[in-house]
Amino acid sequence: MTIKSLKYKRMGSKALVYFLLLFGVIFAAFPVLWLVSISARANGEVFASPPSFLPKVLDLGAYKKIFQDPDKLRFFVNSYVIAIVVTFVTLFISMLTAYGFSRYEFRGKKIINMIIIGTQTVPPIALMIPYFGLMVTFKLYDTYGALILTYLALTLPYGVLMMTGFFNTIPKSLDEAVLIDGGSRLLTLFRVIVPISLPGIVSTGLYTFLLSWNEFLFALTLTKSNEMATVPIGIQLLMGQHSYEWNEMMAMSFLGSLPIMLLFLFFQKYFLAGMAAGSLKD
Amino acid sequence: MFKNKSILRNKKQILDPYWFILPAMLLLSILMLIPIIQVFRYSLMDNVITNKSPEFVGLSNYKEIIQDEVFKSAIGHTLFFTIFSVVFHLILGMSFALLLNSKYLGSGTRAVLRVIFIFPWLFTPAIIAIVWRLILDPLGIMNFMLQQAGLIDGIVEWLSDESTALGTLTFINVWNGYPFYMVSLLAGLQSVPQQQYEAAVIDGANSRKQFYYITIPHLKPIILSLSILDFIWTMQVFPLVWMTTGGGPGHATEVMATYTYKLTFLQFEFSKASASAMIILLISMVISIFYVRSQKSR
Numbered sequence: 001m002t003i004k005s006l007k008y009k010r011m012g013s014k015a016l017v018y019f020l021l022l023f024g025v026i027f028a029a030f031p032v033l034w035l036v037s038i039s040a041r042a043n044g045e046v047f048a049s050p051p052s053f054l055p056k057v058l059d060l061g062a063y064k065k066i067f068q069d070p071d072k073l074r075f076f077v078n079s080y081v082i083a084i085v086v087t088f089v090t091l092f093i094s095m096l097t098a099y100g101f102s103r104y105e106f107r108g109k110k111i112i113n114m115i116i117i118g119t120q121t122v123p124p125i126a127l128m129i130p131y132f133g134l135m136v137t138f139k140l141y142d143t144y145g146a147l148i149l150t151y152l153a154l155t156l157p158y159g160v161l162m163m164t165g166f167f168n169t170i171p172k173s174l175d176e177a178v179l180i181d182g183g184s185r186l187l188t189l190f191r192v193i194v195p196i197s198l199p200g201i202v203s204t205g206l207y208t209f210l211l212s213w214n215e216f217l218f219a220l221t222l223t224k225s226n227e228m229a230t231v232p233i234g235i236q237l238l239m240g241q242h243s244y245e246w247n248e249m250m251a252m253s254f255l256g257s258l259p260i261m262l263l264f265l266f267f268q269k270y271f272l273a274g275m276a277a278g279s280l281k282d
Numbered sequence: 283m284f285k286n287k288s289i290l291r292n293k294k295q296i297l298d299p300y301w302f303i304l305p306a307m308l309l310l311s312i313l314m315l316i317p318i319i320q321v322f323r324y325s326l327m328d329n330v331i332t333n334k335s336p337e338f339v340g341l342s343n344y345k346e347i348i349q350d351e352v353f354k355s356a357i358g359h360t361l362f363f364t365i366f367s368v369v370f371h372l373i374l375g376m377s378f379a380l381l382l383n384s385k386y387l388g389s390g391t392r393a394v395l396r397v398i399f400i401f402p403w404l405f406t407p408a409i410i411a412i413v414w415r416l417i418l419d420p421l422g423i424m425n426f427m428l429q430q431a432g433l434i435d436g437i438v439e440w441l442s443d444e445s446t447a448l449g450t451l452t453f454i455n456v457w458n459g460y461p462f463y464m465v466s467l468l469a470g471l472q473s474v475p476q477q478q479y480e481a482a483v484i485d486g487a488n489s490r491k492q493f494y495y496i497t498i499p500h501l502k503p504i505i506l507s508l509s510i511l512d513f514i515w516t517m518q519v520f521p522l523v524w525m526t527t528g529g530g531p532g533h534a535t536e537v538m539a540t541y542t543y544k545l546t547f548l549q550f551e552f553s554k555a556s557a558s559a560m561i562i563l564l565i566s567m568v569i570s571i572f573y574v575r576s577q578k579s580r
Contacts, residue, residue, distance in 0.1 A: 017384050021395060024378060028399050031457070034423065035413045047421045093305045100302030112303070114574055119314050121511075121570035123518040125539045126559040129324060129546055130317035133331055153313035156306055185298065214406045216521035217539075221547065232408035236525060239412065246416055253409040260404050268397070272465055 039063070039250035046246045062251035074227060075234030076255065082144060082230065083212040086151045090208045091201060093152075094159030099189045101160070102167035103175070119157045124217050127153065135222050146222040147230070151215060155208045162207070162274070166200030167193060203274035206267055210260060231256040318563070324556035331552045343557035352533050353558065356541040363452050363537060364516045368509055370456040375463025375508075382464070383471045396468075403461035411525035414454045415441065441527050444534040451535055455522060463508055470501045503576070510573045514566050538562050 038046055039062055041055035048056075066072045101109065131150055135141040140149070174196070175188040183191070194201065219230045229237060235256065238249050264271050325343055327336035347353050378399050382392055405413075417424050418440040428434045440450040474497060482492050520539040523529060529536040529544065542562065545555035 014386050017381060017386050020377075021381055024381065025395070025398055027457070028401050028461075031413050031417060032401050032405075034417060035409075038416065046416075047419070049421070049426070051423050051426055093309070097303045097306040100299040104299035104302075106296075106299040109299075112307070116310070117574050118567070118570050119310060121514045121566050121573065122314060122318070123539070123559070123562045123566050125518060125520060125542050126321055126563040127314070127317050128543075129552060129556055129559060130320035132546075133320070134317070150313065152309055156310060160306055185302075216406075216408055216524075217543075220524075221543075232406055232521070235408050235412055239525075249412055250416070253412060256409055257405055260406075264400070264404055265397070272469075 035250050035253055039247055039254050041247060043245055043247045059247075062245075062247040063255075065248055066251055066255065071226060072234065072238075072252070075229050075231050075252075078144075078228060079213060079230040079256075080259075082147050082151065083209050085144075085148050086155060086212040087205050087208045089148070090152060090155040090159040091163075091205055093156060094163040094204065095189065095194065095201070097160045098163035098167045099185075099193065101164045102170075103172065116157050116160055119153075120161075124154070128217060128221050131218065132221055142223045142225055142228050144228070147215075147219060150218045150222065151212045154215065155211050158211070159204055159208060162204045163197075163200065166197045166204075170196055199270060199273070202267060202270040206263055206271050207274035209263065213260060321556045321559055321563075324553055325560045327553050329551065329553045330556075332550055336553075339553075343554050344561070347554060347557050347561065352536060353538075353541055355533060356536040356538050359448055359535060360517055360519075360537045362448060363455065363519065364513055366452045367455045367459060367516045368512050370452075371459045371463050371512060372505065372509060374456065374460035375467055378460065378464040379467035379471055382468055399464060400461045402458050405458070407458070407521035408525055410454065410458050411522050415526055418450065442531050444531050447527055447531060447535045451523060451526060454526070455516065455519070458522075459512065459516070462512070466504050466508055467501060470504045471497065474500045507573065507576050510569060510576060514569050514573070517566065518562065 037054060040058055040060060042057065042059040042061065045056060045059075100106075101113065127150070131146075132141075135146045140146040170193055175192050178188045178192055179185070214232070215230075216232045219233050220236075223229065223233070226237065231252075235249060235252055238245070238252060324330045326338055326340060327333075328339045330336045382396055382399070387395070402410075416422060419425075420437045420439050424440070425434070425437055428438075438446065440446050478496050479492055482496060487495070518539055519537055520543065523535055523537050523540050524543070527535045529540040538558070539562070542555050542558040545551045545558060
């Protein structure tokens with residue numbers, strides 16, 4: 001092969017990579033851009049033929065409608081309250097458990113650890129029926145409590161496994177120094193280990209928030225009133241009520257995706273770490 | 283006396299780790315262990331919750347479920363959906379990871395592209411369902427573009443035609459799920475020791491050979507655990523199906539989870555639904571044993 005033909009070959013493969021990347025960008029981003037574009041036009045323009053990619057007239061009426069409707073704002077309040085409470089409770093309990101797992105050897109540790117890995121795979125649909133019975137019996141049906149408790153079942157296994165992984169990377173000599181100076185175990189956990197593992201805590205917290213924000217099945221089955229609906233359920237309600245207000249549904253979807261998008265953009269590094277740890281124990 | 287005290291102290295310390303793990307264990311017992319026992323018990327009764335005096339009927343609910351044609355087809359749809367989702371997640375995730383890892387990209391471009399490629403994964407299933415319903419509407423943008431490109435003539439009812447609905451749902455799920463693979467595989471690609479590629483180049487291996495003999499073996503553990511987890515989760519799919527087709531048209535996209543949900547909240551057959559849920563749980567458990575094993579060997 002001459003140098004010239006090698007050069008052409010390189011140019012060719014470079015062009016191929018750029019072409020595939022462009023295709024990938026359209027594939028990944030088009031639905032997202034379409035969502036935003038539809039949310040910013042009048043409903044009459046949604047199915048305009050031929051369709052235009054950008055709104056002909058920018059119309060933010062759909063957003064205005066949502067912000068002026070306390071019933072719809074309530075969906076967001078519900079989602080935020082539940083996701084934030086679930087995140088903090090998960091973090092707190094996971095840190096305690098992870099401390100136990102990473103700093104002690106004890107009988108049953110291996111089996112308990114395996115059970116926790118296994119619980120990640122329990123199908124929510126199998127828990128749905130007993131949860132429904134449980135919540136009705138304990139008068140928690142259609143309350144925040146029902147969703148917060150059941151979401152913990154989904155988030156705790158991840159939280160514990162991820163935090164144990166992060167704590168295991170911290171040398172034991174660090175907390176032993178504090179213990180010898182007469183500090184209590186809890187003091188070492190919260191004064192020594194927690195500050196060092198802050199990146200891990202952020203990763204775990206983000207992943208927990210995401211799981212809780214996205215949950216659908218339990219929100220659908222364990223609440224019934226509109227006052228208790230979270231964002232995903234709110235979107236479903238909107239679809240049932242007046243099924244053709246597409247601009248409003250898209251505006252709602254945009255607002256419902258915003259917190260996750262912003263968290264992702266600001267904490268990308270931690271988010272990716274959590275995403276990888278969500279699938280892989282290390 | 284001094285000695286005694288230290289023994290006492292030791293005995294107390296043995297219990298220490300259990301105090302730390304107690305809150306999590308308590309919650310997981312109440313929210314996992316007891317409900318699973320409960321759903322198993324329900325599945326052996328004639329009916330529960332609406333029935334004041336349930337009677338033990340053994341495995342007859344299971345028998346009825348397994349003989350139900352709708353359940354059989356739901357298993358078929360679930361398998362189709364799951365297998366094609368996992369395979370295409372892997373193919374797309376790998377392709378995107380390789381593209382992002384390309385030497386032609388500067389680090390800034392790579393960072394921006396990575397964010398864009400992760401987008402589909404950041405959306406709530408309910409939102410994904412509704413956005414795609416809009417795009418795939420018979421009068422929507424997808425049909426318009428395909429018509430302009432001459433790929434289809436006339437209007438395709440992607441989600442309400444029996445012959446296209448399940449494939450369309452699988453496509454949406456592929457779009458949503460590949461970034462999860464991409465992120466892990468990209469991290470894996472970046473951890474392959476560069477010397478191995480250099481040595482292969484000296485030995486005259488082309489890039490395809492390098493991919494099969496160096497890259498793939500290195501990524502194998504990641505691919506394995508991603509695929510097993512993805513298989514289990516995808517098999518349990520609910521919101522995407524529920525909010526796009528609801529299992530229809532007819533039962534064309536009925537999956538195991540929508541079948542169970544309908545038995546529970548539309549027909550109030552709590553015991554049959556429990557039997558159906560137990561079957562999903564058992565399949566998940568069998569696969570998760572493979573998962574726990576693959577985790578242990580890492």
